[in-house]
Amino acid sequence: MVENRHKELGLSDEKVLEMYKVMLLSRRIDERMWLLNRSGKIPFVVSCQGQEAAQVGAAFALDRENDYILPYYRDVGVVLTFGMTAKELMLSGFAKAEDPNSGGRQMPGHFGQKKNRIVTGSSPVTTQVPHAVGIALAGKMEGKDFVTFTTFGEGSSNQGDFHEGANFAGVHKLPVIFMCENNKYAISVPIEKQLACENVSDRAIGYGMPGVTVDGNDPLAVYRAVKEAADRGRRGEGPTLVETVSYRLTPHSSDDDDMSYRTSDEVAQAKTKDAIITFGAYLKENGILNDDLEKQMNDDIMKTVNEATDYAENAPYAKAESLLEYVYEK
Amino acid sequence: MVENRHKELGLSDEKVLEMYKVMLLSRRIDERMWLLNRSGKIPFVVSCQGQEAAQVGAAFALDRENDYILPYYRDVGVVLTFGMTAKELMLSGFAKAEDPNSGGRQMPGHFGQKKNRIVTGSSPVTTQVPHAVGIALAGKMEGKDFVTFTTFGEGSSNQGDFHEGANFAGVHKLPVIFMCENNKYAISVPIEKQLACENVSDRAIGYGMPGVTVDGNDPLAVYRAVKEAADRGRRGEGPTLVETVSYRLTPHSSDDDDMSYRTSDEVAQAKTKDAIITFGAYLKENGILNDDLEKQMNDDIMKTVNEATDYAENAPYAKAESLLEYVYEK
Amino acid sequence: MPVISYIDAVTTAIREEMERDSRVFVLGEDVGKKGGVFKATNGLYEQFGEERVIDTPLAESAIAGVGIGAAMYGMRPIAEMQFADFIMPAVNQIISEAAKIRYRSNNDWDCPIVIRAPYGGGVHGALYHSQSVEAIFANQPGLKIVMPSTPYDVKGLLKAAIRDNDPVLFFEHKRAYRLIKGEVPNDDYVLPIGKADVKRQGEDITVITYGLCVHFALQAAEKLASDGISVHVLDLRTVYPLDKEAIIEAAAKTGKVLLITEDTKEGSIISEVSAIIAENCLFDLDAPIMRLAGPDVPAMPYAPTMEKYFMVNPDKVEKAMRELAEY
Amino acid sequence: MPVISYIDAVTTAIREEMERDSRVFVLGEDVGKKGGVFKATNGLYEQFGEERVIDTPLAESAIAGVGIGAAMYGMRPIAEMQFADFIMPAVNQIISEAAKIRYRSNNDWDCPIVIRAPYGGGVHGALYHSQSVEAIFANQPGLKIVMPSTPYDVKGLLKAAIRDNDPVLFFEHKRAYRLIKGEVPNDDYVLPIGKADVKRQGEDITVITYGLCVHFALQAAEKLASDGISVHVLDLRTVYPLDKEAIIEAAAKTGKVLLITEDTKEGSIISEVSAIIAENCLFDLDAPIMRLAGPDVPAMPYAPTMEKYFMVNPDKVEKAMRELAEY
Numbered sequence A, B: 001m002v003e004n005r006h007k008e009l010g011l012s013d014e015k016v017l018e019m020y021k022v023m024l025l026s027r028r029i030d031e032r033m034w035l036l037n038r039s040g041k042i043p044f045v046v047s048c049q050g051q052e053a054a055q056v057g058a059a060f061a062l063d064r065e066n067d068y069i070l071p072y073y074r075d076v077g078v079v080l081t082f083g084m085t086a087k088e089l090m091l092s093g094f095a096k097a098e099d100p101n102s103g104g105r106q107m108p109g110h111f112g113q114k115k116n117r118i119v120t121g122s123s124p125v126t127t128q129v130p131h132a133v134g135i136a137l138a139g140k141m142e143g144k145d146f147v148t149f150t151t152f153g154e155g156s157s158n159q160g161d162f163h164e165g166a167n168f169a170g171v172h173k174l175p176v177i178f179m180c181e182n183n184k185y186a187i188s189v190p191i192e193k194q195l196a197c198e199n200v201s202d203r204a205i206g207y208g209m210p211g212v213t214v215d216g217n218d219p220l221a222v223y224r225a226v227k228e229a230a231d232r233g234r235r236g237e238g239p240t241l242v243e244t245v246s247y248r249l250t251p252h253s254s255d256d257d258d259m260s261y262r263t264s265d266e267v268a269q270a271k272t273k274d275a276i277i278t279f280g281a282y283l284k285e286n287g288i289l290n291d292d293l294e295k296q297m298n299d300d301i302m303k304t305v306n307e308a309t310d311y312a313e314n315a316p317y318a319k320a321e322s323l324l325e326y327v328y329e330k
Numbered sequence C, D: 001m002p003v004i005s006y007i008d009a010v011t012t013a014i015r016e017e018m019e020r021d022s023r024v025f026v027l028g029e030d031v032g033k034k035g036g037v038f039k040a041t042n043g044l045y046e047q048f049g050e051e052r053v054i055d056t057p058l059a060e061s062a063i064a065g066v067g068i069g070a071a072m073y074g075m076r077p078i079a080e081m082q083f084a085d086f087i088m089p090a091v092n093q094i095i096s097e098a099a100k101i102r103y104r105s106n107n108d109w110d111c112p113i114v115i116r117a118p119y120g121g122g123v124h125g126a127l128y129h130s131q132s133v134e135a136i137f138a139n140q141p142g143l144k145i146v147m148p149s150t151p152y153d154v155k156g157l158l159k160a161a162i163r164d165n166d167p168v169l170f171f172e173h174k175r176a177y178r179l180i181k182g183e184v185p186n187d188d189y190v191l192p193i194g195k196a197d198v199k200r201q202g203e204d205i206t207v208i209t210y211g212l213c214v215h216f217a218l219q220a221a222e223k224l225a226s227d228g229i230s231v232h233v234l235d236l237r238t239v240y241p242l243d244k245e246a247i248i249e250a251a252a253k254t255g256k257v258l259l260i261t262e263d264t265k266e267g268s269i270i271s272e273v274s275a276i277i278a279e280n281c282l283f284d285l286d287a288p289i290m291r292l293a294g295p296d297v298p299a300m301p302y303a304p305t306m307e308k309y310f311m312v313n314p315d316k317v318e319k320a321m322r323e324l325a326e327y
């Protein structure tokens, strides 16, 4: 049997199994979205595939009852952990009125759900970074002890808003976790054309905060890094920059053809490290998962995904005239 | 006699004396501007005082016939080195038509003079940083071997444009020298409230470039750092971030009252390190300057400043209707 | 009633709201220890401490963005842009974020932030310390833009802006800061955002304007009155979204309309005012809709000759009024 | 003459200018290897190499700012903003810098940059991939804003923009990219920036619009023609600064004016068009100046119900035209 790495992190067998389940649910929802897109039922998908481990590992390290999260568009694993349901995600995919994120106003991947402290997001990348800092600042002013967690891609770490937000958090020692999900590409542009530093986390020192780079295919490594960052934040020691390195297993979105800029070999190579496989193997090797349980889990998940799809597909759109609502407070 | 530090840098006695002269001219022009402002003759001054050593040390390390410079508003020492004259600076102070920077359209400190490759600047801080990168990119595309030099304050290094510009230069290995003139304050805000890192140069690693911090009161230290950066750039090894640490000896500008946020003790303390004094002493100790020569130099400079002031004061303003010109190419 | 300056009305409104509601706080460059480069936040740092009057790093997108985050959480941030000209780096946060938060979340989140900035010329501020920037934002549903002309309006509208549950851009004319004084009640009062205000009743011609130009119009109206020409002056106060009813009423009343802005002309606030009139009460008009504005150049120059030529002033206003009256 | 699509006209214009002038280069996100997310720069990377077709880091202010620097040096950069919605982080560089470089340096420096961006809705792009952003910039002297409607105009105007010695924002309607096809000569030609174009001569009513709406207007005009109503259609082509003479002439010709934009209404391009008419030829009008535009909401939603409601379309245009004709 391989080394049990989750115990020393204080994670029970049930906990890691739950983590795996959320990773799997994320993957299956995403796969379904692609099917729906390719069959012409929904206009757009942007994927979490390849980043579930980082997302779920990180989200499990947070306080799901108190912390605030500002996820970016790939963070299916993060929002599922924080209480959004498969049905809600499907409602968003189908742009239906009941979608809690936006009532069908925004594309899928633009998360927001106040009751779960999932802060509404937009498309322009990295604008959420200063928001995360502002929420942390508000928490500090009010003497709260939550931390604020925000994510973004490595390409997006080149936006001015990343720099300005990180610096503000550093100066004010705010409990913010900045997590860069480095998947090696920004649409077609590989990381070498995005950044000249070795690791995105090299930027942390410029903001007076610790920076760490971890394997984004290892949910336990990410859990550890984010847990430490959250603890630091709660202790009043300020922000942390965490970089999770993995690979984007799908094209950028349903509008993209990744074969125009990378090879199928490269993708196939990356798939050998897919955390859905490797973390599944880890659980099996530790006797936490077996084939029966796996089948059961998969069946449950497919049932959930099917029900969510059916519900969302049949749900009504928002009325046309309702687009006039909520420009300002009524 | 103290150690001769300029020889090993390849600087002749004449050269260092010339450097000192430009520093002194910068100081005297600036002092005159304050007098003119306080007597109601010009509406605005923003000072170089305390930064002359960094400015002149840096500018002397460049190729004044080929390199492009994008100075910020305090860089009197830089533009004088690059060929702008005292008279031209005074014309700008008085906002007269003959001002080569802007024909009296911009406030003083908004430098620009194409014939000397001084690139036109604006007030919003740090916008010149991406411009410097663009000029370097153009030079590279055209196979030229000039380097591009740009400056900004430490507060301004928190703007997104610094981050985005530096990163672009790092990725494309462009010959840009980013020089941060750290004078400890951004108007009233001290450096601890601006940055959480120890040195502004700590940011360099995040852009894959070397970063150095040098004593901004020591023109030779600055010369060395900028010379090395320029050499690196010309060798095709990419950009460098140089930070010069000194102190802003005047209020932020003629509109500011610095005693509302710092003490006169602190300012007096900083004045003991004033490079006009310390570098003068170095030259004397090395037998390059003596009292006679100093007096002669001062007299020459005062004559230059007086003539410049008289000329500028008596020069005409641009015609009112001329404001309609040069919105677009004619 | 005490007479105070325009800028004191700003400070008073902020102070009173901070006393009233602990969620209100100020952030910006030099707003703390120094009390602002114009002293608009003077004394607040001493009264409320550095936690509620925050000297931020020099980064406008972060000032807006951090404020927006705090507002979404439930605070009432008042973000200062040191000069309106320096709001540009924050445009993405203002237009993509603040303006759209309620709408994009289907009313789940909101963004009660106030962004204050001094604008306007005539102070030797040159190209980058003189601009009017309202037109850049006055096409973005979700935003409200308030530009008061008097200390009384400043206090009532700034308080309303701070209490408003949507983002408000609050532009203060920097030359008005110390030039314009007026009666301001000591009491707590708010004025309605979105409502224009008749600053002078008249019968012959209608002037519609806002900000410092309101005073130029009132001065000129006084002169015309002695020649028997009666001028109706409407102060827009909120320049986005506009108070259509008040505009239509004021235009229809006299049938002769002069619109004034200090901004450059093409694409300015008064273009929309004109379009509203041309769309809704064209046949009430007895003269073309006249516009008086700055020339279409990038911004006003520093040299006094050119700055003066750029600026709208009481003489230019009077001349335009007389021309219209005689039409 | 060959018939090509709107987007092919974009690519052709860029390619020909790059062949003609070695100073012309392209920079932006995904413009290189991928050839752009819409394929507007398809094939250029292969033809001109990665030095002249630059995949930049994801940072719009740098894309604009680096381009501006290169332009000041003497190059002819064509910067692409992946979607017009993402131009916001670059507003400071565009408004504070590009627009003011010639002016602030008293003609010593200039800034011949073209910034291209796909705009517009009707493609399920939701709030942030559908916006019209021209009104944000259409009040900034120093800038020119071109928004062509046909492949012919695209090629001629984009070439003119690249050769222009001042900054030009070039907005391309993303739904027009593959929807609109038209004859485009193989030869080199340029069309004048700043000039509107009569796309259809008519006598009864005048429609003034730009972009995709030009096609809606032409379609509707065709329908009205069979009922004996003759429609004059003016395509603005350059929306800033506007072609005042052409606007006045077109409005005066029929005395009944319908202005159309896909943008939200208040503060849009057509507000200025209306103001120009109301200022210059009010007494030639036989009807109020009518405006057809998107509703004043932050941006168009994703759900097809709401997106459809938002968009101007041929039916809405026809209805408005008939209403005006009957006035």
Ligand SMILES: Cc1ncc(C[n+]2csc(CCOP(=O)(O)OP(=O)(O)O)c2C)c(N)n1
Pocket (backbone or CB within 6 Å): A074, A123, A124, A125, A152, A153, A154, A155, A156, A157, A181, A183, A185, A186, A187, A248, A252, D029, D058, D060, D082, D086, D089
């Ligand atoms: C300001 C802005 N510019 C451009 C885009 C278009 N865009 C969407 S995602 C993306 C690439 C993002 O890459 P990265 O940050 O690495 O995240 P990833 O998609 O790889 O997870 C781009 C260019 C955008 N959404 N916002």
Ligand SMILES: Cc1ncc(C[n+]2csc(CCOP(=O)(O)OP(=O)(O)O)c2C)c(N)n1
Pocket (backbone or CB within 6 Å): B074, B123, B124, B125, B152, B153, B154, B155, B156, B157, B181, B183, B184, B185, B186, B187, B248, B252, C029, C058, C060, C082, C086, C089
């Ligand atoms: C974008 C922008 N915001 C604000 C200002 C107003 N301002 C002018 S100088 C300055 C402080 C600059 O501090 P620093 O960068 O340290 O340079 P220093 O003046 O100390 O040399 C500020 C806030 C500006 N010019 N531009």
Ligand SMILES: [Mg+2]
Pocket (backbone or CB within 6 Å): A153, A154, A155, A181, A182, A183, A184, A185, A186, A187
């Ligand atoms: Mg990526």
Ligand SMILES: [Mg+2]
Pocket (backbone or CB within 6 Å): B153, B154, B155, B181, B182, B183, B184, B185, B186, B187
């Ligand atoms: Mg400083």
